[in-house]
Amino acid sequence: MTRYEEVASVLRERIEHGLYRVGDRLPSIRAVCQELDVSISTAQEAYRQLMDASLIESRPKSGYFVLPRQVPLVLPSVSRPARRPLDISQWDQVLELVAATQRDDTRLLLGRGVPNLAYDTLKPLSKILSGLHRSNDLNGFNYDKLNGSPELRQQVARLATASGCLLHPDDIIITTGCQEALAISLRTLTQPGDVVAVDSPSFYGTMQILKANGLKALEIPTDPQTGISLEALELALEQWPIRAIQVTPTYNNPIGYTMPEARKRALFQLAQRFDVAIIEDDIYGDLAFTHPRPRTVKSFDKDGRVLLCSGFSKTVGPGLRVGWLAPGRYSDLALHMKYVSTGASATLPQLAVAEFVAKGYYERHLRYAIRQYQRQRDIMISWVQRYFPRGSGISYPQGSFLLWVELPAAVDCVSLNERLVKHAIYVAPGSLFSASGKYRQCLRLNYAFTLTPAIERAVRTVGELASEMVREARQHEVEET
């Protein structure tokens, strides 16, 4: 972090903790310089950053003031999904999202879960790959080990310590993306017809695995700040024959919460009491705005019942398809599932990522990307506050690059997307994230983009069309009465 970013971060925290309240005047540039022992230009740059993020404004000749947050930072207090196991639907919508690619789609895909791939800190990976291919004796075209390259598994084990996990390289299976880790985990634990408890809303990719395997989703109410409701989960475990609990407890996709450590521990204990396995999706876990990064549920795992799924798709790049799975006590069966799924994973991407991590490039890239994402989160939030209909709820993630917005009930985001077609913009409608098509008034936005004026215009267009829908609904109500 540069010095001015540190200063901005200190001030931001004070605002977030209410030390400076809405409308308060902030300390003068000079006061900040003295207190934090920085130069005037550093303090000025920090204030400029906070203005960019719409956290403060400057009033001529008066100083800097804390701006009101116009909307609550959280979503409906707790989601209210159906109370019984459901078959999954929504594949058509998911297909529309995942079939779109940045490479050949002329639309602006505001809703995709792809990191920023334009940062220079990624370039060493290209160089490593290029070198591997140049120097190679063609043995890189041969199979790697079924459970993955030893070099990469060693680096993964090392990285996992940051989340409180002590894994041996042999506890890890390299997969073809985190998607394969999730698919293997579910196939390892379940038979068709089984019930799987999931946080709700929930990542559509996992939901579609349930669908493909004939599993039923029991969506558990989820708090947008603390995650899956343990009370509701306990009731569900008493009532239904749940085979596995699938959660994304850190920088949840889509709604952004991170379960507090105590609740992660309690989740593990609950699973232990009911003797059920946990599939933990930690794909966003390394993108922490705080240090150290949050612990995983796996870090509390005493008896191998947590299958931890992660990978490098959200940090390094999804097109490499390098994921991993720590399957705990299910390792034999999981390895069989890995074999029948795709055999060994591709050799060269594994070697390249291993070198990228071993040489410190990964952590350097992560530090840079995180800084950008944190800044961009605030900018994107300020745009949503400015352009979206009044009353829209917005998440406030402490990591990753996904924002969850809840619009007024009158807005159906599937229809919104249809209106956006002629503007060549695409958002991810909330119904993707539900077994039963709920959350239609919600959408997911990606703030990993380099936030250009064109993106701002797009967010504004989304907001305007949503407002139009709100007005139409109101008009309709008036006409009805």
Added chain:
Amino acid sequence: MTRYEEVASVLRERIEHGLYRVGDRLPSIRAVCQELDVSISTAQEAYRQLMDASLIESRPKSGYFVLPRQVPLVLPSVSRPARRPLDISQWDQVLELVAATQRDDTRLLLGRGVPNLAYDTLKPLSKILSGLHRSNDLNGFNYDKLNGSPELRQQVARLATASGCLLHPDDIIITTGCQEALAISLRTLTQPGDVVAVDSPSFYGTMQILKANGLKALEIPTDPQTGISLEALELALEQWPIRAIQVTPTYNNPIGYTMPEARKRALFQLAQRFDVAIIEDDIYGDLAFTHPRPRTVKSFDKDGRVLLCSGFSKTVGPGLRVGWLAPGRYSDLALHMKYVSTGASATLPQLAVAEFVAKGYYERHLRYAIRQYQRQRDIMISWVQRYFPRGSGISYPQGSFLLWVELPAAVDCVSLNERLVKHAIYVAPGSLFSASGKYRQCLRLNYAFTLTPAIERAVRTVGELASEMVREARQHEVEET
């Protein structure tokens, strides 16, 4: 093909067709020069090649003579698997084989299904990959399309015409290796408990997919020259609720036959009559010693019931994990299965293989590799004839690089592998290729290796230990009586 290889090929065909019989004197060098209009050195080199392959011998001052084939070229007339659907076993043995990698295994893996990766004709692929990484704007780290890169699908469609298939690029889904294509096909067509008819012996990778998905294998008797018995299959279709027929009709792995075109057509018609789908594994199909390559069953497909699975693992390299699936009428469901399995396949290997094919490097590499494999087949057969116990049957594949050997019944190849441990040699025991552990007296050998004296010594060791087992059994019999 060089001139001398052409001459050798003409002479080999005449021998195979019985134009020159065992013990016959071949035309003199001079006569060959005149007939085929080649130089003396070319003719000499051709004769040397035939000697290398133990097809002929030179007798001083007499000329060249056709050698006897000491063993029958085929296996038991037709395999006799169990007559009812079976659960699959043998995972432990398969794991032993697939967990071994050339990269870190000190053993000589005589049984693995890996092509020769040392040929210079592969080098342009390294160069292409290296270039892609160098020039890249990092967008290669982004997702490709879910059904695969358009560039690659176009090349695959073009190549498929050689097997008589007219596919549109949109008929193709790129997969993470052929294994994923097979897994997707089976999951698309079946539910746990379903019965799948398979040729027997059969590729262990497919059998393990059956196991993982709770499917039952109905092994159909298979002729080592003409493939799956259509008569037995017809009876089975009448008797059992078969959901799919899975076959490898071209350069069958492991036993090497290619179904004649008429039988392929008849297989399709049978499937049509019973309204059942066919999963056709054509992964070895491009490695044809004859021109044009044999047609696929898919080429007779009128109503989209054939799911054709293939890829570049046996031609370009398995470590790239580039496979493909032409799922016919099942494309929607297959695409869903592809999404939940691994999402989009890795981007850069697809682009690289597409360029490798588009620029003609693939066909050049194929021509070179095929020439080597054909020569090496003959050499490997001559070694097996020389060193293996009398009475061993050997396959005579017209493509690919896998030899199937049936030893006397006294030899158990799982035990043989145990004896081979101290020689650091590993063969693929036949029981891998059966649902129920049959074919224990059979083994698969790979002749894609550059056949060095070390490999010859290894084959000799395998033969000697097998002979030892035959002697021991005979001794045991004598003692018993």
